[in-house]
Amino acid sequence: MAALALGASAVLLSACGSSSTESQLQPARLLVFGDAFSDVGQTGARYTVNDGTTNHWLLQLASDYGRTLTPSASGGTGYARVGARIAGKPGVTGDATTLTVTEQVDAFVAGGGTFASDDLVILSGGMSDALFEAKAFLAGTQTADTAVANARAAGTALANLAKRLVDAGAKQVVVVGAINLGITPWGQATGQYDTLNAISRNVNDAFLIDSVNLGLGSNVLYVDAPYYFNIAAEDPGNFSMNNSKGVACTSVDAGVGIGIGAGEVNSALCTTSTIASGVSYNSYMFADKLYVTPNLQRLFGTYAYDRIRNRW
Template sequence: MAANWMRRSLMVAACASAALLAACGSSTTESAISPQRMIAFGDGMSDVGQKGTRYTVNDGSVNNWTLQVASGYGKTLSASSAGGKSYAAGNARIVAKPDAAGSNTTLTVKEQIDSFLASNTFTGDDLVMINGGISDVIANMAAVNAGTMTTEQMITASRQAGTDFAAQIRRLVNAGAKYVVVAGTYDLSKTPWATDIGRTTALNSASSAFNEGLLVGIVDLGANVLYVELASYVNRYTDSPSAYGFENATKAVCTSVDATDGIGIGAGKVNSALCTTSTLLASANQDKYAFADSVYLTPSAQRQFGTYAYDRLRSRW
Protein backbone atom coordinates (compact mmCIF):
# COMPACT_ATOMS: atom_id res chain seq x y z
CA MET A 1 0.00 0.00 0.00
CA ALA A 2 2.73 2.45 1.04
CA ALA A 3 4.79 1.59 -2.03
CA ASN A 4 1.82 2.15 -4.34
CA TRP A 5 1.10 5.47 -2.63
CA MET A 6 4.69 6.58 -3.04
CA ARG A 7 4.81 5.65 -6.74
CA ARG A 8 1.58 7.53 -7.35
CA SER A 9 2.77 10.55 -5.36
CA LEU A 10 6.07 10.70 -7.18
CA MET A 11 4.37 10.45 -10.57
CA VAL A 12 1.90 13.21 -9.73
CA ALA A 13 4.63 15.44 -8.30
CA ALA A 14 6.86 14.90 -11.32
CA CYS A 15 4.06 15.67 -13.75
CA ALA A 16 2.94 18.73 -11.82
CA SER A 17 6.50 20.03 -11.50
CA ALA A 18 7.06 19.48 -15.21
CA ALA A 19 3.88 21.38 -16.02
CA LEU A 20 4.97 24.28 -13.85
CA LEU A 21 8.39 24.28 -15.44
CA ALA A 22 6.89 24.19 -18.92
CA ALA A 23 5.63 27.71 -18.34
CA CYS A 24 9.14 28.87 -17.51
CA GLY A 25 11.33 30.74 -19.92
CA SER A 26 14.99 31.58 -19.57
CA SER A 27 15.69 34.82 -17.75
CA THR A 28 17.42 37.57 -19.68
CA THR A 29 19.06 40.81 -18.54
CA GLU A 30 16.08 42.74 -19.87
CA SER A 31 13.38 40.50 -18.39
CA ALA A 32 14.97 39.59 -15.04
CA ILE A 33 12.84 40.82 -12.15
CA SER A 34 14.20 43.34 -9.68
CA PRO A 35 11.92 43.00 -6.64
CA GLN A 36 11.34 46.14 -4.65
CA ARG A 37 9.38 44.47 -1.86
CA MET A 38 9.81 41.02 -0.30
CA ILE A 39 6.74 39.39 1.27
CA ALA A 40 6.60 36.03 3.05
CA PHE A 41 4.03 33.67 4.52
CA GLY A 42 4.40 30.24 6.10
CA ASP A 43 5.44 28.29 9.17
CA GLY A 44 8.63 27.83 11.19
CA MET A 45 10.68 27.18 8.06
CA SER A 46 10.07 30.79 6.95
CA ASP A 47 9.55 32.53 10.30
CA VAL A 48 12.16 35.32 10.56
CA GLY A 49 11.33 36.23 14.15
CA GLN A 50 7.61 36.65 14.70
CA LYS A 51 8.21 36.18 18.44
CA GLY A 52 11.78 37.47 18.41
CA THR A 53 13.66 34.29 17.47
CA ARG A 54 13.89 31.91 14.52
CA TYR A 55 13.55 28.14 14.24
CA THR A 56 17.26 27.51 13.75
CA VAL A 57 20.44 28.48 15.60
CA ASN A 58 19.88 32.13 16.54
CA ASP A 59 23.40 33.33 15.81
CA GLY A 60 22.68 36.73 14.28
CA SER A 61 23.44 35.53 10.75
CA VAL A 62 21.29 35.33 7.63
CA ASN A 63 19.90 32.06 8.96
CA ASN A 64 16.60 31.68 7.10
CA TRP A 65 16.02 30.83 3.44
CA THR A 66 13.70 33.79 2.83
CA LEU A 67 16.37 36.14 4.19
CA GLN A 68 18.93 34.50 1.90
CA VAL A 69 16.71 35.07 -1.14
CA ALA A 70 16.10 38.68 -0.07
CA SER A 71 19.82 39.30 0.40
CA GLY A 72 20.45 38.02 -3.12
CA TYR A 73 18.38 40.93 -4.38
CA GLY A 74 19.99 43.36 -1.94
CA LYS A 75 16.80 43.53 0.14
CA THR A 76 15.87 42.86 3.74
CA LEU A 77 12.89 41.14 5.31
CA SER A 78 11.51 41.41 8.83
CA ALA A 79 8.60 39.95 10.76
CA SER A 80 5.18 41.58 10.56
CA SER A 81 5.21 41.79 14.37
CA ALA A 82 8.11 44.23 13.95
CA GLY A 83 6.44 46.16 11.13
CA GLY A 84 7.83 44.06 8.28
CA LYS A 85 6.28 41.99 5.53
CA SER A 86 7.06 38.46 6.69
CA TYR A 87 3.89 37.02 8.19
CA ALA A 88 5.29 33.49 8.56
CA ALA A 89 4.89 32.09 12.07
CA GLY A 90 6.29 29.03 13.76
CA ASN A 91 3.83 26.10 14.05
CA ALA A 92 1.33 27.75 11.66
CA ARG A 93 -0.94 25.35 9.81
CA ILE A 94 -2.58 26.08 6.46
CA VAL A 95 -6.19 26.56 7.58
CA ALA A 96 -6.60 24.44 10.72
CA LYS A 97 -6.35 25.41 14.36
CA PRO A 98 -4.92 24.91 16.90
CA ASP A 99 -1.37 25.16 15.56
CA ALA A 100 1.11 22.29 15.74
CA ALA A 101 1.99 23.18 19.34
CA GLY A 102 -1.63 23.49 20.47
CA SER A 103 -2.01 27.27 20.39
CA ASN A 104 -5.10 28.96 19.00
CA THR A 105 -3.41 32.37 18.68
CA THR A 106 -0.98 31.58 15.86
CA LEU A 107 -2.25 32.87 12.53
CA THR A 108 -2.80 30.14 9.95
CA VAL A 109 -1.29 30.68 6.50
CA LYS A 110 -4.75 31.70 5.33
CA GLU A 111 -5.03 34.23 8.14
CA GLN A 112 -1.56 35.55 7.39
CA ILE A 113 -2.68 36.28 3.84
CA ASP A 114 -5.93 37.79 5.17
CA SER A 115 -3.86 40.10 7.36
CA PHE A 116 -1.69 41.24 4.45
CA LEU A 117 -4.59 41.81 2.07
CA ALA A 118 -6.56 43.74 4.69
CA SER A 119 -4.18 46.69 4.34
CA ASN A 120 -1.99 45.97 1.30
CA THR A 121 -2.22 45.30 -2.41
CA PHE A 122 0.33 43.56 -4.59
CA THR A 123 2.42 45.51 -7.07
CA GLY A 124 4.19 44.26 -10.17
CA ASP A 125 7.60 44.23 -8.50
CA ASP A 126 6.70 42.27 -5.35
CA LEU A 127 8.31 38.90 -4.71
CA VAL A 128 6.22 36.58 -2.55
CA MET A 129 7.77 33.61 -0.76
CA ILE A 130 5.53 31.04 0.90
CA ASN A 131 5.97 27.62 2.48
CA GLY A 132 3.69 25.27 4.33
CA GLY A 133 2.97 21.70 5.34
CA ILE A 134 5.48 21.00 8.08
CA SER A 135 3.14 22.01 10.89
CA ASP A 136 0.13 20.21 9.41
CA VAL A 137 2.03 16.94 9.14
CA ILE A 138 3.34 17.35 12.70
CA ALA A 139 -0.17 18.03 14.02
CA ASN A 140 -1.60 15.08 12.11
CA MET A 141 1.12 12.81 13.46
CA ALA A 142 0.28 13.99 16.98
CA ALA A 143 -3.35 13.00 16.36
CA VAL A 144 -2.23 9.52 15.33
CA ASN A 145 -0.09 9.20 18.45
CA ALA A 146 -3.04 10.33 20.55
CA GLY A 147 -5.28 7.71 18.94
CA THR A 148 -7.71 10.24 17.45
CA MET A 149 -6.64 9.59 13.84
CA THR A 150 -5.50 6.51 11.97
CA THR A 151 -2.40 6.54 9.78
CA GLU A 152 -4.57 6.44 6.65
CA GLN A 153 -6.62 9.35 7.96
CA MET A 154 -3.38 11.24 8.62
CA ILE A 155 -2.31 10.74 5.02
CA THR A 156 -5.70 11.88 3.74
CA ALA A 157 -5.70 14.92 6.04
CA SER A 158 -2.19 15.85 4.94
CA ARG A 159 -3.16 15.67 1.29
CA GLN A 160 -6.17 17.89 2.01
CA ALA A 161 -3.88 20.39 3.72
CA GLY A 162 -1.77 20.44 0.53
CA THR A 163 -4.92 21.10 -1.49
CA ASP A 164 -5.84 23.90 0.93
CA PHE A 165 -2.34 25.34 0.54
CA ALA A 166 -2.74 25.38 -3.23
CA ALA A 167 -6.00 27.32 -2.79
CA GLN A 168 -4.17 29.97 -0.77
CA ILE A 169 -1.48 30.28 -3.44
CA ARG A 170 -4.19 30.70 -6.06
CA ARG A 171 -5.65 33.41 -3.83
CA LEU A 172 -2.33 35.27 -3.97
CA VAL A 173 -2.22 35.10 -7.75
CA ASN A 174 -5.86 36.18 -8.06
CA ALA A 175 -5.08 39.13 -5.76
CA GLY A 176 -2.37 40.30 -8.16
CA ALA A 177 0.83 38.57 -7.05
CA LYS A 178 2.94 38.14 -10.21
CA TYR A 179 5.93 36.34 -8.72
CA VAL A 180 5.27 33.67 -6.08
CA VAL A 181 7.93 31.23 -4.87
CA VAL A 182 6.42 28.14 -3.24
CA ALA A 183 7.99 25.47 -1.03
CA GLY A 184 6.00 22.57 0.37
CA THR A 185 7.14 20.37 3.22
CA TYR A 186 10.34 18.39 3.17
CA ASP A 187 10.13 14.66 3.80
CA LEU A 188 9.71 14.61 7.56
CA SER A 189 10.72 10.95 7.59
CA LYS A 190 14.26 12.24 7.09
CA THR A 191 14.24 14.16 10.37
CA PRO A 192 15.77 13.04 13.67
CA TRP A 193 12.23 13.26 15.08
CA ALA A 194 10.94 10.55 12.71
CA THR A 195 13.72 8.20 13.75
CA ASP A 196 13.19 8.95 17.44
CA ILE A 197 9.49 8.01 17.31
CA GLY A 198 9.89 5.17 14.82
CA ARG A 199 7.33 6.54 12.35
CA THR A 200 9.42 7.09 9.22
CA THR A 201 7.03 5.26 6.87
CA ALA A 202 3.95 7.18 8.00
CA LEU A 203 5.74 10.53 7.89
CA ASN A 204 7.10 9.80 4.44
CA SER A 205 3.61 9.04 3.16
CA ALA A 206 2.06 12.10 4.83
CA SER A 207 4.76 14.45 3.55
CA SER A 208 4.39 13.08 0.02
CA ALA A 209 0.60 13.38 0.24
CA PHE A 210 0.81 17.05 1.24
CA ASN A 211 3.12 17.88 -1.66
CA GLU A 212 0.94 15.91 -4.06
CA GLY A 213 -2.15 17.89 -3.06
CA LEU A 214 -0.18 21.12 -3.42
CA LEU A 215 1.29 20.36 -6.83
CA VAL A 216 -1.95 19.16 -8.37
CA GLY A 217 -3.65 22.31 -7.11
CA ILE A 218 -1.14 24.75 -8.64
CA VAL A 219 -0.36 22.91 -11.86
CA ASP A 220 -1.96 25.64 -14.02
CA LEU A 221 -0.30 28.58 -12.24
CA GLY A 222 3.10 28.33 -13.90
CA ALA A 223 3.01 31.87 -15.31
CA ASN A 224 3.12 33.30 -11.79
CA VAL A 225 4.27 30.49 -9.50
CA LEU A 226 7.70 28.90 -9.10
CA TYR A 227 7.78 25.68 -7.07
CA VAL A 228 11.15 25.10 -5.42
CA GLU A 229 11.93 21.52 -4.41
CA LEU A 230 12.51 21.75 -0.67
CA ALA A 231 11.80 18.04 -0.27
CA SER A 232 14.37 17.11 -2.86
CA TYR A 233 16.94 19.48 -1.39
CA VAL A 234 16.63 18.17 2.16
CA ASN A 235 16.80 14.62 0.79
CA ARG A 236 20.20 15.56 -0.61
CA TYR A 237 21.33 16.82 2.79
CA THR A 238 20.43 13.53 4.42
CA ASP A 239 21.49 11.21 1.58
CA SER A 240 24.80 12.91 0.73
CA PRO A 241 25.59 15.22 3.65
CA SER A 242 29.28 15.69 2.83
CA ALA A 243 28.39 17.16 -0.57
CA TYR A 244 26.78 20.07 1.31
CA GLY A 245 29.47 20.45 3.95
CA PHE A 246 27.69 18.42 6.62
CA GLU A 247 29.16 15.71 8.80
CA ASN A 248 25.91 14.95 10.63
CA ALA A 249 22.41 14.86 9.13
CA THR A 250 20.82 12.60 11.74
CA LYS A 251 21.17 14.51 15.00
CA ALA A 252 20.19 17.96 16.29
CA VAL A 253 23.05 20.34 17.07
CA CYS A 254 21.02 22.38 19.58
CA THR A 255 20.53 21.41 23.22
CA SER A 256 17.84 24.00 24.05
CA VAL A 257 15.20 21.79 25.68
CA ASP A 258 11.71 23.29 25.88
CA ALA A 259 9.65 22.29 28.90
CA THR A 260 6.50 22.94 26.84
CA ASP A 261 5.45 21.39 23.53
CA GLY A 262 7.25 24.14 21.64
CA ILE A 263 7.33 22.64 18.13
CA GLY A 264 4.55 20.08 18.37
CA ILE A 265 6.62 16.94 18.94
CA GLY A 266 6.10 16.82 22.70
CA ALA A 267 7.18 18.56 25.88
CA GLY A 268 10.78 18.32 27.01
CA LYS A 269 12.18 18.27 23.46
CA VAL A 270 14.80 20.51 21.87
CA ASN A 271 13.26 23.63 20.34
CA SER A 272 15.56 25.60 18.04
CA ALA A 273 13.55 28.79 18.63
CA LEU A 274 15.34 28.77 22.00
CA CYS A 275 18.74 27.90 20.52
CA THR A 276 21.77 30.19 20.43
CA THR A 277 25.49 29.59 19.98
CA SER A 278 25.58 29.00 23.74
CA THR A 279 23.17 26.04 23.57
CA LEU A 280 24.96 23.70 21.16
CA LEU A 281 26.43 20.25 21.62
CA ALA A 282 29.83 20.40 23.27
CA SER A 283 32.57 21.36 20.79
CA ALA A 284 30.09 21.10 17.89
CA ASN A 285 30.54 23.13 14.72
CA GLN A 286 26.97 24.05 13.82
CA ASP A 287 27.87 24.38 10.13
CA LYS A 288 28.59 20.66 10.06
CA TYR A 289 25.03 19.78 11.10
CA ALA A 290 21.92 19.78 8.91
CA PHE A 291 19.38 19.91 11.76
CA ALA A 292 19.15 22.49 14.52
CA ASP A 293 16.47 20.57 16.41
CA SER A 294 14.68 17.34 15.54
CA VAL A 295 12.61 19.06 12.83
CA TYR A 296 14.10 22.39 11.72
CA LEU A 297 17.29 23.16 9.83
CA THR A 298 20.56 24.84 10.78
CA PRO A 299 21.60 28.25 9.37
CA SER A 300 23.90 26.59 6.82
CA ALA A 301 21.12 24.30 5.57
CA GLN A 302 18.71 27.24 5.39
CA ARG A 303 21.19 29.41 3.48
CA GLN A 304 22.02 26.69 0.99
CA PHE A 305 18.35 26.16 0.22
CA GLY A 306 17.87 29.92 -0.04
CA THR A 307 20.72 30.16 -2.55
CA TYR A 308 19.14 27.35 -4.56
CA ALA A 309 15.77 29.14 -4.52
CA TYR A 310 17.42 32.41 -5.57
CA ASP A 311 19.24 30.71 -8.45
CA ARG A 312 15.97 29.14 -9.58
CA LEU A 313 14.34 32.56 -9.47
CA ARG A 314 17.08 34.11 -11.58
CA SER A 315 16.76 31.41 -14.21
CA ARG A 316 12.96 31.55 -14.14
CA TRP A 317 12.20 35.28 -14.27
Protein backbone atom coordinates in the same frame (compact mmCIF):
# COMPACT_ATOMS: atom_id res chain seq x y z
CA MET B 1 16.78 6.00 -0.21
CA ALA B 2 19.10 5.56 -3.16
CA ALA B 3 16.41 6.89 -5.49
CA LEU B 4 16.82 10.28 -3.88
CA ALA B 5 20.16 10.63 -5.61
CA LEU B 6 18.53 10.92 -9.03
CA GLY B 7 19.14 14.43 -10.28
CA ALA B 8 21.28 15.26 -7.27
CA SER B 9 23.93 16.96 -9.38
CA ALA B 10 21.65 19.95 -9.97
CA VAL B 11 21.13 20.37 -6.26
CA LEU B 12 24.80 19.96 -5.47
CA LEU B 13 25.75 22.58 -8.02
CA SER B 14 23.39 25.02 -6.36
CA ALA B 15 24.87 24.16 -2.97
CA CYS B 16 28.18 25.54 -4.23
CA GLY B 17 26.89 28.91 -5.40
CA SER B 18 24.31 30.74 -7.48
CA SER B 19 24.00 30.58 -11.23
CA SER B 20 24.80 33.30 -13.74
CA THR B 21 21.30 33.35 -15.26
CA GLU B 22 20.13 36.86 -16.10
CA SER B 23 16.95 37.71 -14.22
CA GLN B 24 14.29 40.20 -15.21
CA LEU B 25 12.76 40.26 -11.74
CA GLN B 26 14.15 42.69 -9.20
CA PRO B 27 11.56 42.50 -6.41
CA ALA B 28 10.80 45.64 -4.49
CA ARG B 29 9.84 43.50 -1.50
CA LEU B 30 9.37 39.93 -0.33
CA LEU B 31 6.01 38.99 1.22
CA VAL B 32 6.21 35.78 3.26
CA PHE B 33 3.32 33.68 4.59
CA GLY B 34 3.95 30.35 6.28
CA ASP B 35 4.99 28.38 9.35
CA ALA B 36 8.15 28.10 11.46
CA PHE B 37 10.25 27.04 8.48
CA SER B 38 9.81 30.58 7.12
CA ASP B 39 9.47 32.50 10.39
CA VAL B 40 12.14 35.21 10.22
CA GLY B 41 11.78 36.19 13.87
CA GLN B 42 8.23 36.88 15.03
CA THR B 43 9.33 36.37 18.64
CA GLY B 44 12.79 37.85 18.15
CA ALA B 45 14.58 34.64 17.17
CA ARG B 46 14.58 32.13 14.34
CA TYR B 47 14.31 28.34 14.22
CA THR B 48 18.00 27.64 13.74
CA VAL B 49 21.16 28.62 15.66
CA ASN B 50 20.81 32.32 16.44
CA ASP B 51 24.46 33.21 15.90
CA GLY B 52 24.23 36.73 14.48
CA THR B 53 24.89 35.60 10.89
CA THR B 54 22.58 35.44 7.89
CA ASN B 55 21.17 32.33 9.50
CA HIS B 56 17.88 31.85 7.68
CA TRP B 57 17.16 30.83 4.10
CA LEU B 58 14.79 33.73 3.51
CA LEU B 59 17.33 36.23 4.78
CA GLN B 60 19.80 34.73 2.31
CA LEU B 61 17.22 34.97 -0.47
CA ALA B 62 16.45 38.59 0.39
CA SER B 63 20.15 39.43 0.58
CA ASP B 64 20.77 37.87 -2.83
CA TYR B 65 18.20 40.31 -4.21
CA GLY B 66 19.71 43.22 -2.28
CA ARG B 67 16.67 43.44 -0.01
CA THR B 68 15.99 43.13 3.69
CA LEU B 69 13.25 41.10 5.35
CA THR B 70 11.86 41.58 8.85
CA PRO B 71 8.92 39.93 10.65
CA SER B 72 5.49 41.52 10.67
CA ALA B 73 5.75 41.82 14.46
CA SER B 74 8.45 44.43 13.79
CA GLY B 75 6.55 46.14 11.00
CA GLY B 76 7.99 44.02 8.20
CA THR B 77 6.57 41.73 5.55
CA GLY B 78 7.46 38.34 7.05
CA TYR B 79 4.10 37.05 8.30
CA ALA B 80 5.09 33.39 8.83
CA ARG B 81 5.03 32.07 12.39
CA VAL B 82 5.62 28.92 14.37
CA GLY B 83 2.78 26.40 14.45
CA ALA B 84 0.79 27.86 11.57
CA ARG B 85 -1.18 25.36 9.51
CA ILE B 86 -2.43 26.26 6.06
CA ALA B 87 -6.09 26.52 7.03
CA GLY B 88 -6.65 24.27 10.06
CA LYS B 89 -6.94 25.14 13.73
CA PRO B 90 -5.40 24.87 16.26
CA GLY B 91 -1.79 25.40 15.30
CA VAL B 92 0.61 22.51 15.68
CA THR B 93 1.70 23.87 19.08
CA GLY B 94 -1.92 23.61 20.25
CA ASP B 95 -2.54 27.36 20.19
CA ALA B 96 -5.93 28.16 18.64
CA THR B 97 -4.95 31.84 18.32
CA THR B 98 -2.06 31.13 15.94
CA LEU B 99 -2.88 32.67 12.57
CA THR B 100 -3.10 30.07 9.84
CA VAL B 101 -1.26 30.79 6.61
CA THR B 102 -4.61 31.72 5.12
CA GLU B 103 -5.32 34.09 8.02
CA GLN B 104 -1.90 35.67 7.58
CA VAL B 105 -2.95 36.61 4.06
CA ASP B 106 -6.30 37.81 5.44
CA ALA B 107 -4.50 40.05 7.93
CA PHE B 108 -2.26 41.48 5.22
CA VAL B 109 -5.23 42.31 2.99
CA ALA B 110 -7.34 43.62 5.88
CA GLY B 111 -4.52 46.00 6.74
CA GLY B 112 -4.73 47.51 3.27
CA GLY B 113 -2.07 45.30 1.71
CA THR B 114 -2.08 44.79 -2.04
CA PHE B 115 0.17 42.90 -4.43
CA ALA B 116 2.39 44.91 -6.75
CA SER B 117 3.73 43.55 -10.03
CA ASP B 118 7.28 43.48 -8.64
CA ASP B 119 6.45 41.73 -5.36
CA LEU B 120 7.90 38.29 -4.69
CA VAL B 121 5.34 36.34 -2.63
CA ILE B 122 6.47 33.27 -0.68
CA LEU B 123 4.04 30.60 0.58
CA SER B 124 5.70 27.92 2.67
CA GLY B 125 2.97 26.21 4.65
CA GLY B 126 2.61 22.46 4.92
CA MET B 127 5.25 21.28 7.35
CA SER B 128 3.06 22.16 10.34
CA ASP B 129 0.09 20.43 8.71
CA ALA B 130 2.14 17.29 8.13
CA LEU B 131 3.38 17.38 11.73
CA PHE B 132 -0.15 17.86 13.07
CA GLU B 133 -1.41 14.81 11.17
CA ALA B 134 1.67 12.72 11.99
CA LYS B 135 1.31 13.41 15.71
CA ALA B 136 -2.33 12.30 15.64
CA PHE B 137 -1.34 9.11 13.82
CA LEU B 138 1.44 8.36 16.30
CA ALA B 139 -0.94 9.04 19.21
CA GLY B 140 -3.36 6.48 17.80
CA THR B 141 -6.18 8.98 17.35
CA GLN B 142 -6.34 8.55 13.57
CA THR B 143 -5.23 6.01 11.00
CA ALA B 144 -2.41 6.51 8.55
CA ASP B 145 -4.98 6.69 5.73
CA THR B 146 -6.85 9.49 7.49
CA ALA B 147 -3.61 11.36 8.15
CA VAL B 148 -2.69 11.13 4.47
CA ALA B 149 -6.17 12.26 3.40
CA ASN B 150 -5.99 15.25 5.73
CA ALA B 151 -2.54 16.08 4.39
CA ARG B 152 -3.91 16.07 0.86
CA ALA B 153 -6.69 18.42 1.94
CA ALA B 154 -4.05 20.79 3.32
CA GLY B 155 -2.20 20.70 0.00
CA THR B 156 -5.43 21.52 -1.82
CA ALA B 157 -5.98 24.46 0.54
CA LEU B 158 -2.47 25.68 -0.30
CA ALA B 159 -3.20 25.54 -4.03
CA ASN B 160 -6.43 27.48 -3.50
CA LEU B 161 -4.53 30.06 -1.48
CA ALA B 162 -1.95 30.44 -4.25
CA LYS B 163 -4.79 30.97 -6.74
CA ARG B 164 -6.31 33.58 -4.48
CA LEU B 165 -3.01 35.48 -4.46
CA VAL B 166 -2.71 35.31 -8.24
CA ASP B 167 -6.31 36.45 -8.65
CA ALA B 168 -5.53 39.36 -6.31
CA GLY B 169 -2.71 40.51 -8.57
CA ALA B 170 0.38 38.65 -7.38
CA LYS B 171 2.59 38.02 -10.41
CA GLN B 172 5.32 35.92 -8.77
CA VAL B 173 4.21 33.40 -6.14
CA VAL B 174 6.79 30.93 -4.85
CA VAL B 175 5.40 27.87 -3.06
CA VAL B 176 7.95 25.96 -0.98
CA GLY B 177 7.19 22.29 -0.42
CA ALA B 178 6.82 20.70 3.02
CA ILE B 179 10.01 18.99 4.18
CA ASN B 180 9.83 15.22 4.60
CA LEU B 181 9.29 14.66 8.33
CA GLY B 182 10.76 11.18 7.98
CA ILE B 183 14.31 12.53 7.66
CA THR B 184 14.14 14.78 10.73
CA PRO B 185 15.57 13.60 14.06
CA TRP B 186 12.02 13.66 15.42
CA GLY B 187 10.80 11.51 12.56
CA GLN B 188 13.76 9.14 12.72
CA ALA B 189 13.05 8.46 16.40
CA THR B 190 9.48 7.32 15.64
CA GLY B 191 10.56 4.44 13.40
CA GLN B 192 7.71 5.37 11.05
CA TYR B 193 9.63 6.73 8.08
CA ASP B 194 7.27 5.43 5.39
CA THR B 195 4.15 6.89 6.98
CA LEU B 196 5.72 10.24 7.83
CA ASN B 197 7.14 10.50 4.33
CA ALA B 198 3.72 9.71 2.86
CA ILE B 199 2.01 12.34 4.99
CA SER B 200 4.52 15.02 4.03
CA ARG B 201 4.58 13.99 0.37
CA ASN B 202 0.82 14.14 0.04
CA VAL B 203 0.71 17.78 1.11
CA ASN B 204 3.07 18.53 -1.77
CA ASP B 205 1.48 16.17 -4.29
CA ALA B 206 -1.99 17.61 -3.72
CA PHE B 207 -0.67 21.13 -4.16
CA LEU B 208 1.08 20.22 -7.42
CA ILE B 209 -1.93 18.42 -8.89
CA ASP B 210 -4.41 21.10 -7.87
CA SER B 211 -2.20 23.95 -9.03
CA VAL B 212 -2.32 22.42 -12.53
CA ASN B 213 -6.08 21.92 -12.31
CA LEU B 214 -6.49 25.55 -11.21
CA GLY B 215 -4.39 26.77 -14.13
CA LEU B 216 -1.87 28.67 -12.01
CA GLY B 217 0.71 28.42 -14.78
CA SER B 218 3.48 30.97 -15.12
CA ASN B 219 2.59 32.97 -12.00
CA VAL B 220 3.48 30.19 -9.56
CA LEU B 221 6.82 28.45 -8.99
CA TYR B 222 7.20 25.36 -6.83
CA VAL B 223 10.55 25.15 -5.02
CA ASP B 224 11.15 21.53 -4.10
CA ALA B 225 12.38 21.79 -0.51
CA PRO B 226 11.67 18.11 0.27
CA TYR B 227 13.87 17.03 -2.61
CA TYR B 228 16.68 19.37 -1.54
CA PHE B 229 16.64 18.32 2.11
CA ASN B 230 16.27 14.62 1.27
CA ILE B 231 19.50 14.89 -0.72
CA ALA B 232 21.23 16.76 2.13
CA ALA B 233 20.16 14.09 4.63
CA GLU B 234 21.39 11.27 2.40
CA ASP B 235 24.71 12.87 1.45
CA PRO B 236 25.59 15.57 4.01
CA GLY B 237 29.24 15.71 2.96
CA ASN B 238 28.27 17.42 -0.27
CA PHE B 239 26.74 20.22 1.79
CA SER B 240 29.79 20.78 4.05
CA MET B 241 28.20 18.71 6.82
CA ASN B 242 29.10 15.45 8.53
CA ASN B 243 25.95 14.73 10.56
CA SER B 244 22.35 14.55 9.34
CA LYS B 245 20.89 12.65 12.29
CA GLY B 246 21.87 14.42 15.50
CA VAL B 247 20.80 17.73 17.03
CA ALA B 248 23.33 20.52 17.49
CA CYS B 249 21.51 22.58 20.13
CA THR B 250 20.85 21.92 23.82
CA SER B 251 18.27 24.70 24.35
CA VAL B 252 15.46 22.69 25.96
CA ASP B 253 12.08 24.39 26.16
CA ALA B 254 9.86 23.50 29.10
CA GLY B 255 6.82 24.65 27.12
CA VAL B 256 5.27 23.61 23.82
CA GLY B 257 8.29 24.85 21.86
CA ILE B 258 8.32 23.61 18.26
CA GLY B 259 5.21 21.49 18.68
CA ILE B 260 6.63 18.04 19.32
CA GLY B 261 6.11 18.14 23.08
CA ALA B 262 7.33 19.81 26.25
CA GLY B 263 10.94 19.41 27.33
CA GLU B 264 12.29 19.27 23.78
CA VAL B 265 15.08 21.31 22.21
CA ASN B 266 13.74 24.50 20.63
CA SER B 267 16.20 26.12 18.25
CA ALA B 268 14.51 29.51 18.63
CA LEU B 269 16.23 29.49 22.05
CA CYS B 270 19.53 28.31 20.61
CA THR B 271 22.64 30.51 20.50
CA THR B 272 26.34 29.78 20.25
CA SER B 273 26.24 29.28 24.02
CA THR B 274 23.75 26.39 23.81
CA ILE B 275 25.55 24.02 21.45
CA ALA B 276 26.23 20.41 22.42
CA SER B 277 29.76 19.80 23.72
CA GLY B 278 32.26 19.11 20.99
CA VAL B 279 29.83 19.96 18.19
CA SER B 280 30.63 22.33 15.33
CA TYR B 281 27.04 23.27 14.68
CA ASN B 282 27.35 24.13 11.00
CA SER B 283 28.62 20.61 10.36
CA TYR B 284 25.25 19.35 11.63
CA MET B 285 22.14 19.37 9.48
CA PHE B 286 19.68 19.91 12.33
CA ALA B 287 19.63 22.55 15.05
CA ASP B 288 16.68 20.89 16.78
CA LYS B 289 14.57 17.88 15.85
CA LEU B 290 12.84 19.70 12.97
CA TYR B 291 14.78 22.74 11.80
CA VAL B 292 18.19 23.11 10.22
CA THR B 293 21.41 24.96 11.04
CA PRO B 294 22.61 28.24 9.47
CA ASN B 295 24.91 26.54 6.95
CA LEU B 296 22.09 24.60 5.33
CA GLN B 297 19.70 27.52 5.67
CA ARG B 298 22.04 29.66 3.59
CA LEU B 299 22.58 26.93 1.00
CA PHE B 300 18.87 26.41 0.58
CA GLY B 301 18.34 30.15 0.27
CA THR B 302 20.81 30.19 -2.62
CA TYR B 303 19.07 27.18 -4.19
CA ALA B 304 15.70 28.96 -3.97
CA TYR B 305 17.25 32.13 -5.42
CA ASP B 306 18.59 30.21 -8.41
CA ARG B 307 15.25 28.53 -9.03
CA ILE B 308 13.45 31.88 -8.90
CA ARG B 309 15.98 33.60 -11.18
CA ASN B 310 15.64 30.79 -13.70
CA ARG B 311 11.89 31.41 -13.86
CA TRP B 312 11.56 35.19 -13.65
